[in-house]
Amino acid sequence: MPEAPLLSVRNLRTWFDTDRGVVKAVDGVTFDIRAGETLGVVGESGCGKSMTALSIMRLFRSPPGRIVEGSIGFEGRELTTLSKRDMRSVRGGRIAMIFQDPMTSLNPVHRVGDQIVEAILLHQDFSRVEARERGLRMLTEVGIAAPDRRFREYPHQLSGGMRQRVMIAMALSCNPRLLIADEPTTALDATVQNQIIALMNDLKARYGTAIMFITHDLGVVAETAQRVIVMYAGKVVESSGVEPLFERPLHPYTVGLLASRPSDQAILERSKLDDIQGSVPNLLDLPQGCSFHPRCPRCMPRCSVEAPPLFAPELGRAVACWLHEDGRGREGDPA
Amino acid sequence: MTGFLVRRLLQTLVTLFMVTVITFVLCQVLPGDPALARAGSEGASKELIEAARKDLGLDQPLPVQYAKWMGAMLTGDFGLSTRSRVPVTELFAQRLPVTLEVLVFAVIYALALGIPLGVISALYANTWIDTTGTVIAVTGVAMPQYFQGMLLILVLSVWLGWLPASGYVPPSQGLWANLLGMVMPAITLGSVVAAEVMRQLRSSMLEVLGEEYVQTARAKGVSESGVILRHALRNALIPVVTIIGMRIGRLIGGIVVIEVVFSMPGIGQLLMNSVLNNDFPVVQAGVLMVAVVVTLINLVTDVSYMFIDPRIRHA
Numbered sequence: 001m002p003e004a005p006l007l008s009v010r011n012l013r014t015w016f017d018t019d020r021g022v023v024k025a026v027d028g029v030t031f032d033i034r035a036g037e038t039l040g041v042v043g044e045s046g047c048g049k050s051m052t053a054l055s056i057m058r059l060f061r062s063p064p065g066r067i068v069e070g071s072i073g074f075e076g077r078e079l080t081t082l083s084k085r086d087m088r089s090v091r092g093g094r095i096a097m098i099f100q101d102p103m104t105s106l107n108p109v110h111r112v113g114d115q116i117v118e119a120i121l122l123h124q125d126f127s128r129v130e131a132r133e134r135g136l137r138m139l140t141e142v143g144i145a146a147p148d149r150r151f152r153e154y155p156h157q158l159s160g161g162m163r164q165r166v167m168i169a170m171a172l173s174c175n176p177r178l179l180i181a182d183e184p185t186t187a188l189d190a191t192v193q194n195q196i197i198a199l200m201n202d203l204k205a206r207y208g209t210a211i212m213f214i215t216h217d218l219g220v221v222a223e224t225a226q227r228v229i230v231m232y233a234g235k236v237v238e239s240s241g242v243e244p245l246f247e248r249p250l251h252p253y254t255v256g257l258l259a260s261r262p263s264d265q266a267i268l269e270r271s272k273l274d275d276i277q278g279s280v281p282n283l284l285d286l287p288q289g290c291s292f293h294p295r296c297p298r299c300m301p302r303c304s305v306e307a308p309p310l311f312a313p314e315l316g317r318a319v320a321c322w323l324h325e326d327g328r329g330r331e332g333d334p335a
Numbered sequence: 336m337t338g339f340l341v342r343r344l345l346q347t348l349v350t351l352f353m354v355t356v357i358t359f360v361l362c363q364v365l366p367g368d369p370a371l372a373r374a375g376s377e378g379a380s381k382e383l384i385e386a387a388r389k390d391l392g393l394d395q396p397l398p399v400q401y402a403k404w405m406g407a408m409l410t411g412d413f414g415l416s417t418r419s420r421v422p423v424t425e426l427f428a429q430r431l432p433v434t435l436e437v438l439v440f441a442v443i444y445a446l447a448l449g450i451p452l453g454v455i456s457a458l459y460a461n462t463w464i465d466t467t468g469t470v471i472a473v474t475g476v477a478m479p480q481y482f483q484g485m486l487l488i489l490v491l492s493v494w495l496g497w498l499p500a501s502g503y504v505p506p507s508q509g510l511w512a513n514l515l516g517m518v519m520p521a522i523t524l525g526s527v528v529a530a531e532v533m534r535q536l537r538s539s540m541l542e543v544l545g546e547e548y549v550q551t552a553r554a555k556g557v558s559e560s561g562v563i564l565r566h567a568l569r570n571a572l573i574p575v576v577t578i579i580g581m582r583i584g585r586l587i588g589g590i591v592v593i594e595v596v597f598s599m600p601g602i603g604q605l606l607m608n609s610v611l612n613n614d615f616p617v618v619q620a621g622v623l624m625v626a627v628v629v630t631l632i633n634l635v636t637d638v639s640y641m642f643i644d645p646r647i648r649h650a
Binding site: 057091093107110123156 | 546547548550551552553554555556557558565566569570573643644645646649
């Protein structure tokens, strides 16, 4: 009997009412995260991956945004209907989040240490002195040298990599069970990126924190995640273990994403990268049928008429594409 | 940080020197002859006027007059009023407390009203609450102060009889009466600042609320009031401080009108009477004092940045 997942998102729809119509930023997303695992969430900008994360945290602007349908189960509780007060104790306490740009995600007018201490005092029954000790220990944990000095400094006195380390220290200071990392390395230099990824993998191993790792970089996914979901236009189009996904991607969109990565060979030969034709569709004016069909190299007549449900052609994998219709029968089975 | 302070202080000194020169020159080109005023009337004899001129030191070349004036001022001697023969310092000492009191209450009123309203309008942006705030603010800025003052007198004193229409009661003769007398002048003087603080804070608050660190704070589980007060407001106030600084400087100009409308025996009234009487030593000292105060307020504004914004402190 498998253990119940830590986070279980079912058919989540987060829509935004705008002057020009309803934007279905998240439209029927289903996935699980098990305790201690890293789930990679991949897709182009605007595919709904960040909005899925913000929906879990209930941090999107409302109005105009609203969760129209679906459920978010976390540690046996339903987050979509949780009171504001209880939701606040989940935020930062049980689910922590770090963001893309460490240059802007720390408050410029407060000392680094005070920002960490604030988080600790919100969720743990510590005295200020204990919170300070805990904060200093967290800074050491994330590999910041001279934590005593850094503790008293302001964010602008730290480099980008250091600020992201501070964000991670702050996020993990309350022992959350889930860490949502929204493109945490995108704004960093390549070398710093690798350090941060190594740090996150290391901390995950030590703390057993599950991670929802949002990125558009498949290379990062390969280094961090055990399972992946690929999103397109507010929907999950493929979900799979990491290795099978890289070995044999099922959805034509995933195939395109993988092909557009620069391989070592391609870099050596200075050949042009393959890219996916066209661009992300306007969420206000989605194509009929499968949202990807206008860009799909393997588009069939029915793709422009009928949106494909999730098929499960292999154990532990799901894909929303008519090419894999023969996998019907395990339809809707979350991977 | 020390470098910034030293640079800023030097700038202030240069500004102050320019102010003394301009003040001096202005008094030279003003129409009217203090010697004539001193000698008495239009009918005074030539000899009497010349004697008055010599007595006042106005027969000497301008640079000499300026040097003497500056030298005396630096030792705290601003001369005698040409009209009343009372030392200028004494005249100011009597009237300064009145003006300062109005000014302080006006600023307190402006901040106590402008900051909460600015925050509230930002939180309820584009709702009827925000619109109402905007209408009030625009009215506050657009209505001339003397008109606002007279409206207040009409409603609060003449119709309702709640407040004294004008005049000043020193605190020594009754603290309550003194405070009552301050209400309308402070409101009239402070309303423009309140309105500007509110509008500026509304827009900077809206900007700050969209910043990522505000989202970080929410993601930490900080309560909404904590997010607004601890994380957003402090950042949003940084641009507002400039407005407050600049505006307090201009308030001092507005105080002349206020003191005349509400018959308050402050610096503004003294200055106006002195200009009408060609009382140059008083005018010079008054203009100079206003300029010094404005310059110092600008200095304080710049320095206060360092306390609010650590990025400037460490630059």
